[in-house]
Amino acid sequence: MRLATTLAMLMIRFYPKHMTNASIPHIRLLPKRHRRVKMGHPWVYSNEVEMTPEVKDLTPGVITTFENAAGEPIGTGMFNPRPLVVGRILSTEVNLKIDEDYIFNRLSRACALRDRLFPEPFYRLIHAEADGMPGVIIDRYGDVAVVQINTAGFSLLENELQSALKRLLNPNAIVFQRSSSVRTMEGLSLEPDEIFGKISERTELIENGLVFLTDLASGQKTGWFYDQRGNRAAVAAIASGARVLDCYCYLGGFGLNAAAGGAKAVTMVDRSEPALALAQAAATRNGLNNICTFEREDAFSFLEKAVKAGERWDVVIVDPPAFVKSRKDIAAGLRGYRKLLRLAAQLVEPGGFLFAASCSHNVDETAFSEQVRHGLADAGRTGRLLRAAGASPDHPVHPFLAESAYLCSELLQLD
Numbered sequence: 001m002r003l004a005t006t007l008a009m010l011m012i013r014f015y016p017k018h019m020t021n022a023s024i025p026h027i028r029l030l031p032k033r034h035r036r037v038k039m040g041h042p043w044v045y046s047n048e049v050e051m052t053p054e055v056k057d058l059t060p061g062v063i064t065t066f067e068n069a070a071g072e073p074i075g076t077g078m079f080n081p082r083p084l085v086v087g088r089i090l091s092t093e094v095n096l097k098i099d100e101d102y103i104f105n106r107l108s109r110a111c112a113l114r115d116r117l118f119p120e121p122f123y124r125l126i127h128a129e130a131d132g133m134p135g136v137i138i139d140r141y142g143d144v145a146v147v148q149i150n151t152a153g154f155s156l157l158e159n160e161l162q163s164a165l166k167r168l169l170n171p172n173a174i175v176f177q178r179s180s181s182v183r184t185m186e187g188l189s190l191e192p193d194e195i196f197g198k199i200s201e202r203t204e205l206i207e208n209g210l211v212f213l214t215d216l217a218s219g220q221k222t223g224w225f226y227d228q229r230g231n232r233a234a235v236a237a238i239a240s241g242a243r244v245l246d247c248y249c250y251l252g253g254f255g256l257n258a259a260a261g262g263a264k265a266v267t268m269v270d271r272s273e274p275a276l277a278l279a280q281a282a283a284t285r286n287g288l289n290n291i292c293t294f295e296r297e298d299a300f301s302f303l304e305k306a307v308k309a310g311e312r313w314d315v316v317i318v319d320p321p322a323f324v325k326s327r328k329d330i331a332a333g334l335r336g337y338r339k340l341l342r343l344a345a346q347l348v349e350p351g352g353f354l355f356a357a358s359c360s361h362n363v364d365e366t367a368f369s370e371q372v373r374h375g376l377a378d379a380g381r382t383g384r385l386l387r388a389a390g391a392s393p394d395h396p397v398h399p400f401l402a403e404s405a406y407l408c409s410e411l412l413q414l415d
Helices: 002-014 035-039 100-117 158-169 181-186 226-236 253-260 273-285 299-308 327-346 365-379
Strands: 026-028 043-045 062-067 073-079 085-091 122-127 136-141 144-149 173-178 191-197 203-207 210-214 243-247 265-270 292-296 313-318 348-358 383-389 408-414
Touching: 035 073, 062 085, 100 122, 100 158, 122 203, 122 226, 136 158, 136 203, 144 158, 158 173, 203 226, 210 253, 210 273, 226 253, 226 348, 226 383, 226 408, 243 253, 243 299, 253 265, 253 273, 253 292, 253 313, 265 273, 265 299, 273 292, 299 327, 313 327, 327 348, 327 365, 365 383, 365 408
Parallel strands: 026 062, 144 173, 243 265, 243 313, 265 292, 313 348
Antiparallel strands: 043 085, 062 073, 073 085, 122 136, 136 144, 173 191, 203 210, 348 408, 383 408
């Protein structure tokens, strides 16, 4: 009888499928390994957990109770035995029900914050851990939502998330993107996008009073980079009467903000023909096409030719895609930033301005700033740092997860 009872308890404790609140498994951390999580860090690493055979057999993404080595509960989270980060803490509340209502409450809180921050419904609605939804990205384009789910836990809750979004926003369309390579780290497959509802070939969005156009079906990432909103406004503020060069312009975010800020002429460079077509259409839409020119070319090639030709601009913007995709790319990526800054700095008029940014997760603010200084020195330029900034506030940072602050930027005036 005692053996049967013990076996039944083990089945309740570790049975991986069809979990109810009463039967969620418990994940025990090793001695002294709970302190960081207890302080508020939302991640649990594989070397912090008692990885018993039963634990290793759990369904990736299952809702669990995490506990310290003494068996005292720490909180509720999601567990995946496959990646380095095996646990994602959702709450210090034990036996918390993670369902559609939980997701709806998270979405509602995040939406209330964004609506307080921005006058129109164009923003990042959910930014992963900082909004209590690990691995989930949701960008809002008015009545369209674009969703990325990059963790196994929320992949199991995709239907609940979709229902919660409909309850909150009643959008005309929801686009689920499942092609991000980070999904593979969680054991998730890469799949084509799935669209519920109808989207236009060109979706409009409003930023800083300007109308931009994006292609949500085939554009980069979620269609638009809301993270640079504040930095684009900062560049626009110093653009009056200036000749502006915007490299890696994509859909014209920096360039058109500068044009609206009173720039005399704006040159936008990108190698993507579809992106340039949308940028040009946005320039026309905002009545700025008369001062904007568009060049389809690789940015490094354009910059090198401009340096050789002795060209100069009053404001030079370089906002490239991530040069560092993984830790093994760090050395090469840092050399790339240094070269980019060397070329860009040579094109700035004395007294002019240089804006540079990095969106590489593996390059922190210190490392990026060092490459900016190296690039300036290589170009024989100096000046002063006016502004160092990260992402706009719809991309909040979890206070115990500093490494999630991926965007670095500097605005300098050069002598």
